[in-house]
Amino acid sequence: MSSDLVAAEDVLLFVNAAVTATGQREFRATAGEQRLSLAFLHEYVRVNYRPLYAAALALDINDHNAALIVEALLRTPAEAEPLEGRLIAARLAKMPPQRVYRVFRALRAAGVNNRRTRAIVRDWLAGRPDLAHDAVKYRPGLKAAARHAHLPLPGGHGGETGDFLFAPGRRARYAQPVLEAFRRARHEQGALYELPFTVAEGFAARHGIPREVFLERMASRMTRLERLRNRPAATGADLSVMPLTRLALYVLSLPFGERRERRAELTGALRAAARRVAGPHAGSWGRVAAVLDDSWSSSGSAVKRRRPLAVALGCHFLLEALAAPGAYTAHWTSGARDPLLVRPFGATPLGMRIVDALEDAPERLLIVSDGWDNAPPGLAGEVLRVWRSRLDPQRRTSAVHVNPVYDADVFDVRRLAPGVPTAGIRDAEDLPALVEIARFAEGRERLAGLRAYLDRRVGLFLGGAGDGPADGPLAVAAEGAPDSPPDGPTDEALRAIPDGPSDGVPDGPREGGGW
Structure with missing residues (x-):
């Protein structure tokens, strides 16, 4: 059996797993069995077909496996392949923020703090629409990411978001409405209705607000999925716009x-x-x-x-x-x-x-x-x-x-x-x-079509015309010869990051110590 046929079979097998498996318990398998099997498969494909492994980020795989791929690629920067950095950045931009923060926390726990990782963390945080909102809703994740990647938050040493995370007692009031609402919600019931739903839930329980009253007053601030989970008939969820x-x-x-x-x-x-x-x-x-x-x-x-x-x-x-x-x-x-x-x-x-x-x-x-x-x-x-x-x-x-x-x-x-x-x-x-x-x-006659399909999906995913690179990920995997240097953050982006130890460095500002 030729090496390119083996590569094609392996990528199809891996895509099947990456689409379906979530590391959770199934009808006939425990969560432990699922995680062990999935970990072996990720390691096998990453080591033997790394370009294919990275290209899977452009396919319709689930977020659990996308997070595992991103984490594995960032853990092994010395083996980076073409387009890898762009694929990681594009996939992170599509993932729910809570999953991205979970990836960053896993990288911190593993001591992965190389230049490429810091650049990706910095660029992703720079693309967030409202870091103050993230500081309230995803506080542990944002805090861990900023400390681990040594990233000053907007406003430098005097920034409100940085003070909110690392020196909460420094300010008596905040100019940013969501941070001020969070501060007031500890003592004032009305302020919690200015917060994201999941954050407001905790304050509502602390203040003893009846669930029905809370849901009615929070209806306008809830997402479609939150309305669907919490008595859709009462909160006016529009089922006609829900995913299938x-x-x-x-x-x-x-x-x-x-x-x-x-x-x-x-x-x-x-x-x-x-x-x-x-x-x-x-x-x-x-x-x-x-x-x-x-x-x-x-x-x-x-x-x-x-x-x-x-x-x-x-x-x-x-x-x-x-x-x-x-x-x-x-x-x-x-x-x-x-x-x-x-x-x-x-x-x-x-x-x-x-x-x-x-x-x-x-x-x-x-x-x-x-x-x-x-x-x-x-x-x-x-x-x-x-x-x-x-x-x-x-x-x-x-x-x-x-x-x-x-x-x-x-x-x-x-x-x-x-x-x-x-x-x-x-x-x-x-x-x-x-x-x-x-x-x-x-059949074997489908191999050329599979290569073209994967290259087209990568090209579309990265915002190109859809034709993909001339020598796509499957071709690179079969021939074993990357045709360009590993593609990650630009040289300008890397130069903007302070030099320092590549892994295991101290995690930035101390609790309450500012920047």
Whole structure:
């Protein structure tokens, strides 16, 4: 087997893991098993295919794995490859701030304080819209980042944000409204309604404010997700603008009676979210048949409750939008006919449902399942093998299996049959992109296309024209010869950072000591 084929297989395996795995407990695996498996896979790909490892930041991987990649790359600056610094900066700009601060705290705990790390921390903080807001909402994270990277906060030694973090007793009042509101909220109930919701919650509990009163008065300052989590009917959440998978999770959390009563509202919201995801591709997939897993294992785990089922429900409505009008059929493993009332139940007769789906002679067959075919075991793989080799060798029907559950034992998602490509999936919104990349797993002739695809995604991610670099990450990995120096912060950016020890240096200002 050629080295470029091995590289292609490895990147597909790693992308599947990076899309699905979160290091949390799954239905059939503990959190410890997940983390151990994921740590080995990250180390293997980083050491053997570092350009591919960095290029994964441009794909639709989840934030947990993106954070692990960023941390691993910054821990090993001597091995840096082209485009690495730009990919890290671009990915951090897309991640939720709390996750970014968590990465910075992990780097501090590991003693990673090289020049490139300090430049990336500085540039990311410089891009934050309101550091005073961060000082209130993400106080430990901002404090750790500033100390570790030796970064003076706006205003120098006399800056209010720096005093708020490191010398809180220095000022009797603050000119910045959010800092002053935080100071007043300790003694004045009205001030807490000027703070971010998550910060105000703690003050509300301290002052003994009834939850209903607090939610009503904070409604205007809550984000859409905060309104959805905290009694959406009372706080006026607009379900029609919620992301598809999160909306599916919300629907599945409702009792059956409420789902029936709100059928028109919930169905309309799910279809609106699916149409937003489908965009210009709506109705372009022709005849589509889906096999959707709502067996007992789709209940997930205590920390990922009903997540696999929510992905299947989201994919159902998205496939309905992508298929030609009236050309979509859904086959739930339980035999359910009403998608709004699905629940995790029973065994997984995937083989029987695949036979049902193929009777419709679809142009596309999509299977959404964790791959544990057990009624009877192995029937789905045998059906797909016979169908592909005997009944449809011309591949008139394209088939793709998307799996929302990472299998720690095999460092990948569980597959159904060698002839049917499998892609990991975490959010239903990623289905179109994952179907595109899954097709590269079907044969050797797909290698050139996979390289071009990865290069195009990197180019688009970095804000280019989408053509990607001439010798993209996969080509570099296969040939083993980077064609330019490691790409990180500019020389001007590095010169702006004071020289000092590369790792393990003291962490800047002392508590209460200013700058």
